[in-house]
Amino acid sequence: MADETLSNLLQENRRFEPPAALAAAANVTAEACERATADREGFWAEAAERLDWGQRWDQVLDWSNPPFAKWFTGATINASVNCVDRHVEAGRGDKVALHWVGEPADDARDLTYAQLKDEVCRAANALTELGVRKGDRVAIYMPMIPETVVAMLACARLGAPHTVVFGGFSADALASRVVDCEAKVVITADGGYRRGNPSALKPAVDEACAKVASQGREVEKVLVVRRTGQDVEWDDSRDVWWHDAVGGASADHTPELHDSEHPLYVMYTSGTTGKPKGILHTTGGYLVGTSWTHWAVFDLKPETDVYWCTADVGWVTGHSYMVYGPLANGATQVMYEGTPDSPHKGRWWEIIEKYGVTIFYTAPTAIRTFMKQGDDIPAKFDLSSIRLLGSVGESINPEAYMWYREHIGASSAPIVDTWWQTETGQILISPLPGVTAGKPGSAMTPLPGIAADVVDDEARSVPNGSGGYLVLKEPWPAMLRTIWGDDQRFKDTYWSRWEGLYFAGDGAKKDDDGDIWLLGRVDDVMNVSGHRLSTTEIESALVSHPKVAEAAVVGAADETTGQAVCAFVILRDSAGDGGSDIVEELRKHVAHEIGAIAKPRQIMIVPELPKTRSGKIMRRLLKDVAENREVGDVTTLADSTVMDLIKQRESSAAAKEE
Structure with a gap:
């Protein structure tokens, strides 16, 4: 990634210092960052x-066989005990967990x-x-x-690694x-509720079990929660009702x-080869x-905060940040079954008002x-309980950040824009909310104990004001x-591009202060007339226009410029x-915000964008659309x-143009 093409795009000069009261009582201060730098382990x-x-x-860290790390070697721990038992034993059993x-x-x-x-x-x-023993794997759908x-905590208790599969995924x-x-x-479960209607789950499990059997394997038992009361097919030799087995x-x-x-769990994420990658997380280091x-x-502040992470447990x-982290910390949190717009578009804000949510963590898409x-819509609800906002999933556009801060955070709640x-x-x-001045759109700096950097093609750290690849230098x-x-x-x-460096697959830049801005997947960077442009920054330029809510940018083959x-x-x-x-108004807006090189060749106004279920x-x-190809596999779309x-x-x- 050439420096000049990733350092001259969007500039952001707005700063939001931590609220004085929050900074004065913050859990983490600048001193923690200094200690971590001096002695990371x-x-x-x-x-x-x-x-x-x-x-x-x-031993805190065994890095004798990289890239295979072991943390807290020789120690023993139980994640379930840390998430529930110890709070009860400490006299906090009457505190609301969920x-x-x-x-x-x-x-x-x-x-x-x-x-x-x-x-x-x-x-x-x-x-x-039902026959589950330590080391056996359990799928949760x-x-x-x-x-x-x-179910997750019960598996962790037994030492049976779980793999949670999002309930919207197919039987395949x-x-x-x-x-x-x-x-x-x-x-x-028999099903769940989505947009006002029961959505069946058990039929997909039955179909999946048949597919598994056709490959010479067998699911021994299916444990079923009765949630919606839908009629379900039943196999007496395999299927067991939760209320019978667990209730009794x-x-x-x-x-x-x-x-x-x-091993604590296996989480599958899509792979470039088409075969999902089973990401293995273990217990002690993960919980720490x-x-x-x-x-x-x-x-x-677990005594007073009500925390809500809106993510589905399938991710x-x-x-x-909905199960292991918050419960290990003894938090009181909200868990919501449905979608943000059902039964009405103010549903999330209604829940925040009812439960007095103080910390709210959601995605830029939402x-x-x-x-x-x-x-x-949010103006109809009392959101004054909120003291901290979080963002996760992808970079938050600066204007979306500003809207979030103003309309949900009353122009005072700090926003932690998290990258992981x-x-x-x-x-x-x-950002650390008591330490860092927030910048709209920037993930800011690595947390204490984390060695992240932006490097060039030769794995050299780039100077401030330059772009490159985001890497992690230490486990x-x-x-x-x-x-x-x-x-x-x-x-x-993850480890083959440069020796000893974990390559995240994301492009990033350091601004003039050295703070980090994520620029999206390296695969999404466009090469326009020899300039490597970030889709993320052009999308943010579009979203900064008052008429635009969301934008997606791609590079399409172009005979003149290479990509357009x-x-x-x-x-x-x-x-x-x-x-x-x-369309012309938006093209000119991008040229004004970034420069003529980033001006879109074409802009299509669409009712929705293709999104995964996350x-x-x-x-x-x-x-595929931009290059007039047959559209590829859409099975992972919501x-x-x-x-x-x-x-x-x-x-x-196209017909109008003709």
Whole structure:
């Protein structure tokens, strides 16, 4: 990545200092950063003291066989004990762990830590009765209900690694994951609620089990939660109702302490070869990394805060910052089953008002959707309880940041724009709310104990004001240990580009202050007339226009320039159709914000963008449209009909031009 092409794009001069009251009582101060720099392993050992261990570690980090790290070697620990038992034993059993909110408006229940512990123990006993032993894998294919958290913690208690598969995935996707990790048991539900209607899950499990059997393997038991009351097919030899097995089990369970490096879970993420990658996370280091970062980045005060991470538990954010991190810290949190716009567009804000949510963590995709709908919707609700906002999933556009700060955070709540990955397990780059002055759109600096940098093609650290590749120079506690069953793919994918450096696959730049800006996947960087341009920054330029809610940019083949900038834009509801000159207006806007080199060759106004179920934009499919190719595989999209709408819009635009 040539320096000059990634250093001359968007400039951001707005700064937001930490609120004085928050800074004065912040969990983490600048002094922690200094200590971590002076003694990184000592810093992580201190962070580990926040947890309950059995046997103490004899070594903080074993990096004798890179890239295979071992953290807290020789130590024993149980994640479930740290998430529930220890809070009950400390006299906090009556504290609410989960304010669970179902999608149907009158559906809600609270679980205290004591109640959660009892349910986890019952589930652990029930799974043992079903034949699950330490080391066995369990697949979880569930809606966002408390039993999903219970199932994960019960597996962790037994030392049975779980693989949670998002409940919107197909039977094929479930089957491929069950086969890859050789899951013995599947935990599911008859269905869940989505946009006002029951959505079936059990039929997909039945189909997946048949596919698994056709490949010479067998799912021994399927444990089913009755959630919606839908009729389901039943196999008496395999299927078991949760309310029978778990409801009838004892609430007494003596947990075993597991080795710090014992596998905790396998999380599948899409791979470039088409075969999903099973990212393996182990127990001790993962729990240290997630619990410390949750406490530090969100400045968690567990006695008074009500925390809400909106991620589905089928994604790593749901694992690290809805289950393991918050529960290890004894947090009270909200868990919501449904979508943000059901039964009405103000549903999330209604929940924040009802439960007095103080810390809110969501994705830029959701924020831009709310921008599209209009400022008047959140204005109807009392959001004054919020003291801290978080963003996760991809870089937040500066104007989306400003909207979030003003309309959800009352122009006072700090925003922590967090960068991390499924593979990293924990947040690595983020503002610290009591230390860092926020800049709209920047992830800012690596957290204490994290050695991240931006380098050039020769792995040299780039100077301030320049761009390159984001890398990690030292191991960190919650890092992936390998790809399940494929050590070579692990080495090839993450460690082969430069010796000793973890390559995240993301482009980044350092601004003039040395703060880090994420520029999207390196695969998405465009080469226009010899200039390497970031899709992220052009998208942010488009979103800064008052009529635009969301934008996606791709590079399409062009005979003259090599690649040309093609943009797909969703307008805000208040903008209507934008007017007949909207395309030229937006092209000029980008040229003004960035420069003529970034001016889009074409802009298409679209009703929606193709997104995965985790909210990430599938630019690959948009590139197919821009280059007039047959659109590729759409099975991972949240709504596969979106591409049909885009193609129809393209056809009508082409017809008008003719």
